[in-house]
Amino acid sequence: MIPNQPVPTPPAAFNPRRGTLVTRDYLQKLIKKGVGSGERESYRPWLKIRSVPSKGTSRTVPGVRVARGHHCLSNSEYMFLVLMEFNQDIIDIREQFPLIDYDETYSIALQKNIRPALYIGTDVPFVFTADFMLSFAQPGKEPSLVAISLKYREEINAASVHKRKRIFEKQEIEKEYWTRRGVKSKLCFYEDLPHTKIKNLIILRDYANLSLSVASDNNLHKIIRFFEVLADPEGIENMSLRSLLRLVSQNVYMEYKTAKDLFFYLVWHKKIIINLDLCELNLSKPIVGLRVPSSNPHSGRSSLNGQFSN
Numbered sequence: 001m002i003p004n005q006p007v008p009t010p011p012a013a014f015n016p017r018r019g020t021l022v023t024r025d026y027l028q029k030l031i032k033k034g035v036g037s038g039e040r041e042s043y044r045p046w047l048k049i050r051s052v053p054s055k056g057t058s059r060t061v062p063g064v065r066v067a068r069g070h071h072c073l074s075n076s077e078y079m080f081l082v083l084m085e086f087n088q089d090i091i092d093i094r095e096q097f098p099l100i101d102y103d104e105t106y107s108i109a110l111q112k113n114i115r116p117a118l119y120i121g122t123d124v125p126f127v128f129t130a131d132f133m134l135s136f137a138q139p140g141k142e143p144s145l146v147a148i149s150l151k152y153r154e155e156i157n158a159a160s161v162h163k164r165k166r167i168f169e170k171q172e173i174e175k176e177y178w179t180r181r182g183v184k185s186k187l188c189f190y191e192d193l194p195h196t197k198i199k200n201l202i203i204l205r206d207y208a209n210l211s212l213s214v215a216s217d218n219n220l221h222k223i224i225r226f227f228e229v230l231a232d233p234e235g236i237e238n239m240s241l242r243s244l245l246r247l248v249s250q251n252v253y254m255e256y257k258t259a260k261d262l263f264f265y266l267v268w269h270k271k272i273i274i275n276l277d278l279c280e281l282n283l284s285k286p287i288v289g290l291r292v293p294s295s296n297p298h299s300g301r302s303s304l305n306g307q308f309s310n
Helices: 024-032 075-085 102-111 153-158 161-179 195-207 217-230 233-237 241-251 256-268 300-308
Strands: 059-062 069-072 090-098 129-136 144-151 184-189
Touching: 059 075, 069 075, 069 090, 075 090, 075 129, 075 144, 075 195, 102 161, 144 153, 144 161, 161 184, 195 256, 217 241, 217 256, 241 256
Parallel strands: 144 184
Antiparallel strands: 059 069, 090 129, 129 144
């Protein structure tokens, strides 16, 4: 290349990550390789953090419910992932989930008099993706799927009329696609997420998978027993979290750090309940609404693991 010569602009449909043009053959090769399919640990997202331009908010997040890295392309996706990991009815979380039959989305657009989405500079139908595909399994109910689309309301409000119309046209295509498959679809806005709760969950999730040597049945039983029998509810309400954890460690003969780790572990797994919506967790401040569920079986880690293995 001649010095100071501008770098040539690649074709509009050029994929810089994979070094190839987007064609039907290219998409079919991805599908045959299993991209966009699989469940739990074997799932391969259609898009990864290097697949699309980023403003520095994309990240790969190690899962605590599903043992693989989740590719979150924005802060809203990361926050939503953390919130969904806390939901014990959810057994699988698949991000960047493709509407794999791209010919059908093209057909749906034509049927609805909507301009089909194509890869720029080509006649290849664009592969839509749901931000998340959630798998639910509730006792006494059939397993179900919910496709989630996450948006920033502020960005939609600031968009031009044409762009805003296009956003909702694409939502209409996606909704029809999932309806035909018996899958619920939902549009969620970042502004409506429970931000205080999520900030607390981000803290707690670091303690979700403690080692067996720490989160042993005996240790878990000691912490729960303290709050069921020994703790003074009125005293707890006026005590900082740090002071409370020191009291726990003294009464159950356990190091402070271990007591703290186990307390957060039990809160994450809902064996100890506190109000996560009212205020952010702070060791210098009291916690609100602490209680132990009356149905707690005291069976420790084994019962917790049973809730997640379906």
